[in-house]
Amino acid sequence: MVLLRRVIGDALRARRQGQHRTLREVSSAANVSLGYLSEIERGQKEPSSELLAAICDALGARLSELLREVSDTVALAEQMPGVLVPVQDEPAPVAAAAVRKSTNRGVRQVTSDGKVSVAVRQDSPLKATLRTSRVRPAERDVVCAA
Numbered sequence: 001m002v003l004l005r006r007v008i009g010d011a012l013r014a015r016r017q018g019q020h021r022t023l024r025e026v027s028s029a030a031n032v033s034l035g036y037l038s039e040i041e042r043g044q045k046e047p048s049s050e051l052l053a054a055i056c057d058a059l060g061a062r063l064s065e066l067l068r069e070v071s072d073t074v075a076l077a078e079q080m081p082g083v084l085v086p087v088q089d090e091p092a093p094v095a096a097a098a099v100r101k102s103t104n105r106g107v108r109q110v111t112s113d114g115k116v117s118v119a120v121r122q123d124s125p126l127k128a129t130l131r132t133s134r135v136r137p138a139e140r141d142v143v144c145a146a
Contacts, residue, residue: 004074005040005045005046005047007077007132008046008052008066009042009043010041010132013041014134019060026059029057030055030058031054032051037055052066118132119132
């Protein structure tokens with residue numbers, strides 16, 4: 001199952017790291033403790049809407065942009081076979097996406113349109129970990145060709 005707090009945390013971490021900023025810088029600007037911000041980024045805590053707005057403001061991002069990105073990621077995950085059900089030995093075909101099995105059992109890498117990379121690890125029949133990342137323009141051809 002996709003946990004919203006993990007997708008939110010991944011999106012926040014990606015924005016912060018994309019700006020080459022530290023947790024300390026963003027936590028200070030958002031007026032939130034460094035440890036709590038770290039827990040949010042790791043998907044261990046679910047931020048309130050007020051706190052999420054403060055973190056977005058500290059990152060110079062609109063809350064609507066972050067939520068749209070999170071929504072797109074969750075929508076993509078919902079379309080992937082096996083994200084909400086136990087993983088079978090072989091994944092079902094995914095329309096308009098390349099599917100590759102990783103060397104780790106239960107981990108699959110899916111790319112949609114070459115812009116977003118999604119890795120899903122099935123931890124148990126009812127729990128999956130979803131990690132997303134944006135594909136850099138130089139990597140798009142390599143990922144899509146697989």
